[in-house]
Amino acid sequence: MAYTANSLKAELNERGWRLTPQREVILNVFQNLAEGHHLSAEDLYNELQSQGDPISLSTIYRTVKLMARMGILRELEFAEGHKHYELNQPYPHHHHHLICVKCNKTIEFKSDSILKLGSKTSEKEGFHLLDCQLLIHAICPQCQRSLLPG
Amino acid sequence: MAYTANSLKAELNERGWRLTPQREVILNVFQNLAEGHHLSAEDLYNELQSQGDPISLSTIYRTVKLMARMGILRELEFAEGHKHYELNQPYPHHHHHLICVKCNKTIEFKSDSILKLGSKTSEKEGFHLLDCQLLIHAICPQCQRSLLPG
DNA sequence: AGAGTATTGTGTATTATTCTCAATAAGTGA
DNA sequence: TCACTTATTGAGAATAATACACAATACTCT
Numbered sequence: 001m002a003y004t005a006n007s008l009k010a011e012l013n014e015r016g017w018r019l020t021p022q023r024e025v026i027l028n029v030f031q032n033l034a035e036g037h038h039l040s041a042e043d044l045y046n047e048l049q050s051q052g053d054p055i056s057l058s059t060i061y062r063t064v065k066l067m068a069r070m071g072i073l074r075e076l077e078f079a080e081g082h083k084h085y086e087l088n089q090p091y092p093h094h095h096h097h098l099i100c101v102k103c104n105k106t107i108e109f110k111s112d113s114i115l116k117l118g119s120k121t122s123e124k125e126g127f128h129l130l131d132c133q134l135l136i137h138a139i140c141p142q143c144q145r146s147l148l149p150g
Numbered sequence: 151m152a153y154t155a156n157s158l159k160a161e162l163n164e165r166g167w168r169l170t171p172q173r174e175v176i177l178n179v180f181q182n183l184a185e186g187h188h189l190s191a192e193d194l195y196n197e198l199q200s201q202g203d204p205i206s207l208s209t210i211y212r213t214v215k216l217m218a219r220m221g222i223l224r225e226l227e228f229a230e231g232h233k234h235y236e237l238n239q240p241y242p243h244h245h246h247h248l249i250c251v252k253c254n255k256t257i258e259f260k261s262d263s264i265l266k267l268g269s270k271t272s273e274k275e276g277f278h279l280l281d282c283q284l285l286i287h288a289i290c291p292q293c294q295r296s297l298l299p300g
Numbered sequence: 301a302g303a304g305t306a307t308t309g310t311g312t313a314t315t316a317t318t319c320t321c322a323a324t325a326a327g328t329g330a
Numbered sequence: 331t332c333a334c335t336t337a338t339t340g341a342g343a344a345t346a347a348t349a350c351a352c353a354a355t356a357c358t359c360t
Contacts, residue, residue, distance in 0.1 A: 013358075019358095057348090058308075058310080081316090125248060127286075127290050129288045130287040135284075137281045144278050
């Protein structure tokens with residue numbers, strides 16, 4: 001279920017919220033993002049600047065948070081100290097992350113059994129599922145060899 | 151494999167690091183923590199103050215990060231904007247989290263198939279596994295009913 | 301078209317976490 | 331056991347991500 005301006009509007013209005021040009025443009029950026037890419041708030045800010053749609057940082061923070069809570073975006077927390085966002089795609093595109101805690105190298109992988117487990121678990125507790133992600137913290141081959149602390 | 155002062159020391163020294171009273175005390179706090187509990191840096195700071203082992207916040211931040219990278223602690227990122235830590239326990243205690251993104255209510259659940267998938271995946275890529283956690287973002291029954299924004 | 305109110309942008313505030321650096325102390329080898 | 335090297339600590343300042351306040355704007359509904 002890819003979002004269009006109209007379906008986004010419908011879903012916002014249903015909750016008493018509004019479709020604004022800013023929200024539409026931000027959604028578009030994520031929809032045009034190559035698979036496996038994700039943006040921080042800062043990245044998104046810069047991207048919008050350079051494509052000629054300047055949007056304030058406040059609005060960006062508010063919008064990605066809103067969209068994450070609507071289930072449109074996924075909030076990814078790697079080890080760099082800030083969040084990243086990407087479209088929350090269903091089954092064939094849904095993926096997970098293996099992350100090196102030293103150098104932040106990230107490898108994506110897929111698993112539909114996790115998706116099933118996620119929906120089964122939230123359903124059992126009466127929760128409305130937004131996103132489920134398996135987060136693997138590990139040390140990559142290169143960083144295993146280096147003995148640097150930290 | 152529960153840590154003792156000695157095994158912690160051995161593991162630290164192996165990498166050229168040192169066992170300090172602070173590190174020992176911090177590990178103890180986590181080992182005495184009831185199952186299902188986890189501490190923020192601030193929590194840990196207060197706990198240490200009140201048990202008569204004051205340790206500076208700097209040291210606390212450094213130590214939990216170190217221990218997470220050693221695989222001794224798990225770093226949990228819920229939605230409150232700060233990290234929580236707990237002992238990284240093996241199989242029968244290892245668990246995952248279902249989190250309400252609105253009120254932060256957290257439910258723990260177990261799954262050994264995830265643990266297997268985590269180690270299989272990191273092994274395949276040559277990574278040294280530290281921790282794997284399935285993170286389910288969802289909205290709890292109470293918050294589904296409330297129509298409050300945010 | 302107009303009323304009502306959600307949303308935006310600007311600037312400021314907050315908060316978690318990291319950094320700096322001098323003082324201390326753990327590990328090591330004689 | 332003692333001295334040496336250097337990792338670690340504590341205090342405070344610095345940083346960086348994110349939230350907030352509020353006046354101005356602009357959706358949505360009638």
